[in-house]
Amino acid sequence: MTRRSRSRPWILSAPALLLFLVLLLVPLAMTFILSFHSFSFYGGITPTFSLENYIEVLSDGYFYEIFGRTFAIALATTLICAAIGLPQAYFLSRMHPFWRSVMLLVVLGPLLISVVVRTLGWAILLGNKGVINDALRDLGLITSPIRMMYTSGGIVLALVHVMVPFMILAIWAALQRTDPATESAAESLGARPWTIFRRIVLPQAMPGILSGSLIVFSLSASAFATPAILGGRRVKVVSTTVYDEFLNTLNWPLGAAIAMLLLVSVLAIMVGWNRLVERRFAGVFE
Template structure:
């Protein structure tokens, strides 16, 4: 009975995981290999690699994947810099200001992503608050809406809490006496930050970066609303193939390529940071 207990305890969760995640992914993988005809639709039982070859060989799809990943990387980098600084300030604040600032950080999560995207479209539009302020300063209007920078700005706003919380959690494990000891040995505050604090919070930065990068790469609402019809990202292409072109096999192939590419990037980054952390901390 003792040997079967772990399986009995984890069995329901494992079954739920298989039903809700593995089975749909397996069906999507099978669908991606089905042939497609514009006149008759999906040809079940007839398999082909044409959809994957189209994604790999077509410059249109390669450009969309490149745009998706550089935007996701930039968002993760900005969130890492801003979120780490914000988490350090948060960890050094006393009550009740710490709770108030933590509530401010988490408050955007209580609002729908679609609502936040519409809010940014109003702020960045031709008659929005940003352009009004630029005109008041005599700088003239700047085209922000339906550009890559609008997508980056909105994604940073949406993803920042997912960076702050892991870094703040890592900071809670840091012994303040270590910093005091370094300061007592005449180390400058910048040296303490660079040699003691940042190496300790690196796992939190990694965790937050992986979350931010993965969610940014698969984001749909913000690229769709702030990027417009011309600025495509991978998630909007999958949406178009499924609902506009009705080419479900091609949409499934694009989605699986995005999943595999995401996994490769995240695993490679994870291994690189782990090796660097081991060298730094010994």
């Protein structure tokens, strides 16, 4: 292979790499540098190198509560999306091509609508005077409204609606590479439906569940619009805390430090989960 042929892939990918560098890596580097600056209400941002912002976050139980709530919401969203996405992706992979195309359009349809619009729709449904509470009150099932807005449960419900297409597509892509004849062979050998699902379908779908879980968890942990609208000031997560630090208190260095800690935490969880599943994948379902 000549030197020109070896360098050709790099030359062809140079525009995309340059765009990636400018739009992602450069802002991340600037945010990382900003997190070490100091801030005072009278002097503003001082370009110094200090760990005081990280020390403040890591030594305050208030921020531990916010991070714990954020990851709990992301984990609950991921588990519910996996429980919904696996059977739906399985049936999707076994459908006739025409109906599969129709169902793919149904699955992808919500992605064509803005997250803000979908979240506002959930606010109309979950409010104290929303559609759900009014319906339950008209049916005589409740006398006072059930508080669903400004709760972690409401945020999880809306995030599941936003994130479940990513899980379905990831699992469906994994099941597309499997051979349906293996299930028929297992059934002909006397395997029960639960055994077929546990020993054949689930291991084959596990790569899709893993990739879908990583996508859903990372997007849920960093989501802003849904927690901001449905959580308000009562249920604060890391993304809304960063927003408050940047635009309300104007403490950009502290907000940058919180953002960097969120990034590192999500990356650590994703890498750890990936290694754990890859290490135990071979023997879990035997």
